[in-house]
Amino acid sequence: MDGLFVLALSPEDFSPNALPLTRAHFTTAELSDREDLxxxxxxxxxxxxLSLLDAPELPPTSTQVNVSELSLLGQWEEVLHKAINHSNFLDWADRRQLDFATL
Structure with missing residues (x-):
């Protein structure tokens, strides 16, 4: 799991100013707040x-859904976005001549 976390970080994330954490451990209340969000x-x-699926007719496949950044899916979306935009991945994709339009 550590490898996935590292993929989500950029070199700037390792600077002393990037994370304003004063400690490495969190209280139960802080973790509970995060879980509540x-x-x-x-x-x-x-x-x-559910509101889209409750409609008399299914919406067109082009219907956009706003994914909350607080949701688990939104959090994974952010990790994926950082990973595929990371310079190491982009270099790897360029060497393999990947066409991002087809992915």
Missing amino acids: RRLGDRELITQL
Whole structure:
């Protein structure tokens, strides 16, 4: 799991000013707040999806869904976005002549 976390970071993230953390451990209340925010984001996303599926006719496939950055899906989206835009990945993709339009 550490490897995935490193992929989500850029070199700037390792500077002393990047993370304003004063400690490495968090209280139960802080972790609970984070979990509550994730649940809120998940609930927003689920409510939105259910309203689309509840319609008499299914929406067109081009219908956009706003994915809350608080939701678990939104958090994974951010990790993926950072990973595929990381210079190491872009160099690797260029060497393999990957066409991003087809991915």
